[in-house]
Amino acid sequence: MSFFNGMDFNLLYYLSLGCLGKNSSFKINDKTYRTLKLLATGGFGQVYLVEHDSKKYALKHMETNSTYLVNRIKKEIELHQSFDHKNILKLLDYQIDITLTGDGGNFLMLMPYIKHGTLQDEYDILNKGEIKTYISIDRIKKFFHDILEGVNYLHHRNPIVIHRDLKPANLLINEKDTILIMDFGSATENIETIIDSKHSRKMIDEANELCSMPYRACELFNCEVGTELNEKIDIYSLGCILFSLFHLRGPYDLEYQKGGSYALGSNSGVVRFDANLNIPEDIKNLIKKMMNVNYIDRPSTEEILKLFLDIKF
Structure with a gap:
């Protein structure tokens, strides 16, 4: 988990994307994932199709300024990363960045890309x-x-x-x-x-x-x-x-x-x-x-x- 304080979340988000259009990217635990396209968006955040070492993944990005949501998303990640079953989508990696005060954060969740959909x-x-x-x-x-x-x-x-x-x-x-x-x-x-x-x-x-x-x-x-x-x-x-x-x-x-x-x-x-x-x-x-x-x-x-x-x- 990494911590930061005093920075605007939107600024951090665009910095994470790299502001490079088609070449924008996310970084999770020192690995860079190039964004290919937006797959879904909603109240939960955004899901992107990303690529690393020629392999495609789905990356979920969530951002909040709410202590309640920070705790809820942390719990979601904690639960998901503990699952190991053939009928549950795997959480491959994640990154959590929370303010020192704990009332805001950026969250990245990396999962397999299932092109066939739901x-x-x-x-x-x-x-x-x-x-x-x-x-x-x-x-x-x-x-x-x-x-x-x-x-x-x-x-x-x-x-x-x-x-x-x-x-x-x-x-x-x-x-x-x-x-x-x-x-x-x-x-x-x-x-x-x-x-x-x-x-x-x-x-x-x-x-x-x-x-x-x-x-x-x-x-x-x-x-x-x-x-x-x-x-x-x-x-x-x-x-x-x-x-x-x-x-x-x-x-x-x-x-x-x-x-x-x-x-x-x-x-x-x-x-x-x-x-x-x-x-x-x-x-x-x-x-x-x-x-x-x-x-x-x-x-x-x-x-x-x-x-x-x-x-x-």
């Missing part, structure tokens, strides 16, 4: 086709098994890791057609029980900031007093993802597009399947179990793995 990218391509096509049953089996294995690894860590933002846009597909879970900016090791209305409001606000609505567990919309926010949050999201693998959309996307609410859909406990897709009843029942409004009754990742592998389809 599961959501695949949905978007398939949905745009003149003749709508769907993901094959064999690929659905493989994809969901990959996702389950990765989440099972997280849930069996000590302490447990709850991703809290599992969705197709956070699932990369590599050149071997293997799913890699990414983006641990919303992850937590804390299991919390809502103790009062103030705590409830805090956790609802946190969910609004960190957890995407279409795949968000119903308890995160309400955070009622007495509710335990635990790994069953991820189980609900897994149910939504399995639904999406067949439909190329989330369970309540159609209702939302018609002016409905994700919160109402999620809390209704009703899951409507497209009858034209001929989804096996055992798969429908498994999805309903994972999306149970009562989080206590949702199965664990181990139970889901067994149920899923036993289904003949």
Whole structure:
């Protein structure tokens, strides 16, 4: 970790880029990575395609003047660099630069470049086709098994890791057609029980900031007093993802597009399947179990793995 004080973060950012247009670069632990293009940008920062020794990587750059965000990003990096699993995107290297006062910083995270994109990218391509096509049953089996294995690894860590933002846009597909879970900016090791209305409001606000609505567990919309926010949050999201693998959309996307609410859909406990897709009843029942409004009754990742592998389809 390196420290600096008294410099403007924007100035530091442009210095790190080198202000050289196509030849701009980032430096991580004495290695220089030439930027090739911007891959994505958003509230989280920017992701660039970079190159070092003729190898391409994805580099995530984040910058903040908030003590809260400094601590959150540090935790994201600490968690991510500790993971070692075939279905989790590797964090290859990182650089943390924080002010002496700790209220601001620049963060760089270096990861493999997966040119095939995310599961959501695949949905978007398939949905745009003149003749709508769907993901094959064999690929659905493989994809969901990959996702389950990765989440099972997280849930069996000590302490447990709850991703809290599992969705197709956070699932990369590599050149071997293997799913890699990414983006641990919303992850937590804390299991919390809502103790009062103030705590409830805090956790609802946190969910609004960190957890995407279409795949968000119903308890995160309400955070009622007495509710335990635990790994069953991820189980609900897994149910939504399995639904999406067949439909190329989330369970309540159609209702939302018609002016409905994700919160109402999620809390209704009703899951409507497209009858034209001929989804096996055992798969429908498994999805309903994972999306149970009562989080206590949702199965664990181990139970889901067994149920899923036993289904003949």
